[in-house]
Amino acid sequence: MSSIKSKIESLLFISAKPLAASQLAGLLKVDKKEIITNADELLNDYKNNQAGLQIIKDGSKYQMVSAPANAAVIQELIKDETTGELSRPSLEALTIIAYRGPVAKIDLDRIRGVNCALILRNLLLRGLIEGKFDKKKNQTYYTATFDFIRFIGLSQIKELPDYDRLHQDDTIDRMLEQNKTSL
Numbered sequence: 001m002s003s004i005k006s007k008i009e010s011l012l013f014i015s016a017k018p019l020a021a022s023q024l025a026g027l028l029k030v031d032k033k034e035i036i037t038n039a040d041e042l043l044n045d046y047k048n049n050q051a052g053l054q055i056i057k058d059g060s061k062y063q064m065v066s067a068p069a070n071a072a073v074i075q076e077l078i079k080d081e082t083t084g085e086l087s088r089p090s091l092e093a094l095t096i097i098a099y100r101g102p103v104a105k106i107d108l109d110r111i112r113g114v115n116c117a118l119i120l121r122n123l124l125l126r127g128l129i130e131g132k133f134d135k136k137k138n139q140t141y142y143t144a145t146f147d148f149i150r151f152i153g154l155s156q157i158k159e160l161p162d163y164d165r166l167h168q169d170d171t172i173d174r175m176l177e178q179n180k181t182s183l
Contacts, residue, residue, distance in 0.1 A: 004028060004030060004034060004038045005041060007028055008024055008028070008035065008039050008042055008062075011024060011028075012064035013053075013064050014117070015063070015064070016120070016121055017131070017140075018058060018061035018062060019061060019063070021036050021039065021060040021061070022060070026138075036060070039055070039057070042055055043055040043056070052066065053066060054066070054067050086122075087119075089112070089114075089116075089119055092112060093112060093116050093123065094123055094148070096108060096111055097123075097129050097142050097143065098148070098157060099163065099166045099167055100166075100167065101129075101141070101143035101157075102142060102143045103141060103142050103143075104139045104140065104142075105117070105142070106139065108120070108142070120142065123142075127145055127147045127148075128144065128145060128148040128151070129142045129143065129145060129148065130143060
């Protein structure tokens, strides 16, 4: 497998959303045509192998997904993940997002001191947070959803206890800025 194809595969695997060929080209610093050629080959490789994962294409966007034949077993897992209680780390991340949102994943990772990818995935699956991609900053920012607000019995996020003080507190912003300059 070519190095570019391998990198595309890795990026699609970790991404929770479709990635455009132009975005992949920017990340890998190669021509968009080369991305399309390699991504299309990867799509065909997965289709021909009848693996548990597949690559799908919509226009110029690619995404790695589970194979439709495995939908029933996946639904069981998702049902278990979305109906149980939230773990303490998930509650911590959700609290940060609710009070400080919109929050980029990298900032959430710095605040919590660990990689929050799986936590974000779980909160997204539950519909408690949503992510919006900022093209200028090339990052996804997470905020609490209306479902979260409704679930906790509020009419708006600003009704959270001490919301105004905690939302405006710049302690976290200063800490993140220090971490960026010390890297």
